[in-house]
Amino acid sequence: MLDDFLIRAALAGIGLALAAGPLGCFVVWRRMAYFGDATAHAAILGVALSLAFSLSLFVGVLVAALAMSLGVLALAGRIYTMDTLLGVAAHGALALGLVAVSFLPGVRVDLMAYLFGDILAVSQLDLAVIWIGAVVVLILLRLRWQALLLVTLSTDLAAARGYDARREQLILTLALAVLVAVAIKIVGALLITAMLIIPAAAARSMSRTPESMAVIAAIVGLCSIISGLSASFYWNTPTGPTMIVAAIALFVLASLWSVVKRGR
Amino acid sequence: MSLISTRGVGIRFGGRRILRDINLSIREREIVTIVGPNGSGKTTLLRVLIGAQSPTEGVVTRGAGVSIGYVPQRLAIDRSMPLTVSRWLRLAGAHQASDRQRMAERVDIVGLLGEQMTSLSGGEFQRALLAQALLARPALLVLDEPTQGLDQPAVASFYRLIEAVRGEIGCAVLMVSHDLHVVMRSSDHVICLNGHVCCEGTPTVVSAAPEYQALFGFGAEGALALYRHEHDHRHDHADITDTHAG
Numbered sequence: 001m002l003d004d005f006l007i008r009a010a011l012a013g014i015g016l017a018l019a020a021g022p023l024g025c026f027v028v029w030r031r032m033a034y035f036g037d038a039t040a041h042a043a044i045l046g047v048a049l050s051l052a053f054s055l056s057l058f059v060g061v062l063v064a065a066l067a068m069s070l071g072v073l074a075l076a077g078r079i080y081t082m083d084t085l086l087g088v089a090a091h092g093a094l095a096l097g098l099v100a101v102s103f104l105p106g107v108r109v110d111l112m113a114y115l116f117g118d119i120l121a122v123s124q125l126d127l128a129v130i131w132i133g134a135v136v137v138l139i140l141l142r143l144r145w146q147a148l149l150l151v152t153l154s155t156d157l158a159a160a161r162g163y164d165a166r167r168e169q170l171i172l173t174l175a176l177a178v179l180v181a182v183a184i185k186i187v188g189a190l191l192i193t194a195m196l197i198i199p200a201a202a203a204r205s206m207s208r209t210p211e212s213m214a215v216i217a218a219i220v221g222l223c224s225i226i227s228g229l230s231a232s233f234y235w236n237t238p239t240g241p242t243m244i245v246a247a248i249a250l251f252v253l254a255s256l257w258s259v260v261k262r263g264r
Numbered sequence: 265m266s267l268i269s270t271r272g273v274g275i276r277f278g279g280r281r282i283l284r285d286i287n288l289s290i291r292e293r294e295i296v297t298i299v300g301p302n303g304s305g306k307t308t309l310l311r312v313l314i315g316a317q318s319p320t321e322g323v324v325t326r327g328a329g330v331s332i333g334y335v336p337q338r339l340a341i342d343r344s345m346p347l348t349v350s351r352w353l354r355l356a357g358a359h360q361a362s363d364r365q366r367m368a369e370r371v372d373i374v375g376l377l378g379e380q381m382t383s384l385s386g387g388e389f390q391r392a393l394l395a396q397a398l399l400a401r402p403a404l405l406v407l408d409e410p411t412q413g414l415d416q417p418a419v420a421s422f423y424r425l426i427e428a429v430r431g432e433i434g435c436a437v438l439m440v441s442h443d444l445h446v447v448m449r450s451s452d453h454v455i456c457l458n459g460h461v462c463c464e465g466t467p468t469v470v471s472a473a474p475e476y477q478a479l480f481g482f483g484a485e486g487a488l489a490l491y492r493h494e495h496d497h498r499h500d501h502a503d504i505t506d507t508h509a510g
Contacts, residue, residue, distance in 0.1 A: 029342055153355075154339050156316045156336055160316065209347065211351075213345075213346055
C-alpha cells in the first residue's frame, strides 16, 4: 500500500499536520510568526549544506534551522530589535541559500521543490523521518505543556513556580527546527509558516482552552492536507500551495462562523 | 525561621545601578510591605526574590521547600490564547477539582469559572490571579502592586481578602504597594526602598523616619495619623505607646 505515491503523500501530510497544529498554537500565542519564517527560510541554506557535504536533507536543514534560531535568540535586543534582526536573518538566509545552491558544481537542483515542497515525491524513508520528527515534536510539547503555557503567559510567573523561561524557549526553538526539517519536503521553505499559523488561527474562534485549540488546529491541518491533496489531484495544481489554499478556505469559514455566532 | 533572605544583593543594568546592598529576611506568617517611589527598584527586587532575575551582587537564600505564590503587577493575556478561568486555575498544578471550587468560592469568582480570562473586570481578574497563586498553598505569597487600576472599594476589599486568606493558609505575604493607608494598617514590617533600603521597621517606626517623610511628604503623615488613631482604640501595642511617648 505504501508503494502508492498518493497514500505516502497523504500519510506524510497527516504527520506534519498533527505536529504543526499544537506547535503552531505556540507560534500564534507567542507572536513568533516572523521567527518561524526566519527559521524556515534558513532551510534553503540547509539544502545547500546537505548537497555540498552529501548529508541527508533532514540533517542539513535541521542544523541550519537550529543555527539560525539560536543565533537570532542570542543576538536579539543587543543592538537591533527582534523584528529587525529577523527581517535581516529571514531574507538573508533565503538569498544566501539560493546563491550557495547555484555555486554547487555539477548539481542541477529543482529549487521549486525546496521552496514550495514536493509531497508527491515523498519516499518511504522520507515518510519514516517525517513521522519520527512529528512524534518527537509532539512528545516535547506534551512533556513541557504546562511549563510552556506558563512561560507563554508570563515568564515571571513561570520563574516563581521554578520553571526556567530560557530552557522552555529553547525547547520550543528545537521543536520548531525539527518541524521545519520535516516540513521542507512537504510544503517547502516558503509555506512552512503557513502550515503553522493558519490552522491555529482557524482553531482560535472555535476553542475555549489552549488544549482544545491545539487539538482543533491539528484537525484543521489534517483536513487542509487531505482536501488540498485531492483538489490538486483533480485540478492538476501544485500540491503544496493547494493545501495552503485549502487551509485558508477553512480559516475563512471558521472566521465567518464565529462572526455569525457572535451576532446571534 | 526565615523563608527567604538576601545578603548584600545588588543589581546593575548596563552601567546603571538599580539596587544596592539589600539585606532582608522574611519570616513565616509575616506581612512585609515594600514602599518606594517609582523607579526605586521595587519590582526588580521582587523579581530577584521570586527567581526571575539573578542578582549581579550578593546572594538570595530560599529555605528548602519554600514555595512561592506570585501575583504579578499585570498579566497581559494575548487574545489569541483561549483561557477560561477554570483552566487558568488548573495551571496552578494538579489539584482536586473540589480544591479549585473551594478556592473560587473563597475569592468569589465561582460564577465566572466558565468565562474567558480576557472578559473579566479588573477586580475579578486580580482575584483570579490571587486564587491561582493560593491554590499551590505557598509558604510565601508575593504580590506586586496587586490593586493597581482598582477603585477604592475594590482596593479595600481586595486587601481584606488577602488578610483573611493569609490567616487561613498561614503563609507569609510580601507585597509592593502604593496604598500607604493599607500598608500602615496591616503590615508587620515595612521596607522603604529607593535603590537601597532607606529605612525599615514596624509601620510606626518607618512613618516617623525622616527618610520616609522626605520621600512621601504630607500624605505619609496623614497615613500615620490614621494608623495611630485606629489602633489606639483597639489595643495598647508597645510600639505605638513608645512613639506616643517619644
